[in-house]
Amino acid sequence: MDDLLAQLRAAFPQLTYTKGTQFCWSPENREVIYRQTASGVKSQWSLLHETGHALLEHNSYEADFELIRMELAAWNKAQEIAQSLHMEIDEEHIQDCLDTYRDWLYKRSICPSCNTKCLQQDDFVHYRCFNCHTNWRVSPSRFCRAYRSTKNVRQPAVFN
Ligand SMILES: [Zn+2]
Ligand SMILES: [Zn+2]
Numbered sequence: 001m002d003d004l005l006a007q008l009r010a011a012f013p014q015l016t017y018t019k020g021t022q023f024c025w026s027p028e029n030r031e032v033i034y035r036q037t038a039s040g041v042k043s044q045w046s047l048l049h050e051t052g053h054a055l056l057e058h059n060s061y062e063a064d065f066e067l068i069r070m071e072l073a074a075w076n077k078a079q080e081i082a083q084s085l086h087m088e089i090d091e092e093h094i095q096d097c098l099d100t101y102r103d104w105l106y107k108r109s110i111c112p113s114c115n116t117k118c119l120q121q122d123d124f125v126h127y128r129c130f131n132c133h134t135n136w137r138v139s140p141s142r143f144c145r146a147y148r149s150t151k152n153v154r155q156p157a158v159f160n
Pocket of ligand 2 (some may be wrong): 049053070074120159160
């Protein structure tokens, strides 16, 4: 892991790598955060994936369906970086991660009151059920807790 970090820092001096509690790319601070205690090949793949987001300058997304497209793009970029470092990311791992993402996006689009699948509102953090008119708010990150609903405050995007 330390070796890979050193290689990435040398290859992409424009990026900042910071220790944290989970892997993510924060466009607001322009930082790639990595899990301090991480080890093993899957962690290396995560680090490459977040680097992919950073290099593609993923800054924000308007709707959940865009997020999955960006996830895929970040993995493609990660695979490119991996090959340049004579590594390879297992395709099955990538598909698993994308499936997990799709599940997560699907679940949050389900009305908590009546279980109808709904469409996201224009502000991208709210859903409204067309069936029973329940409103709910979703978190901008898979790993962030849902925020208390502060209307009109746009949460900064975080990519995992
Ligand atoms: Zn409903
Ligand atoms: Zn991602």
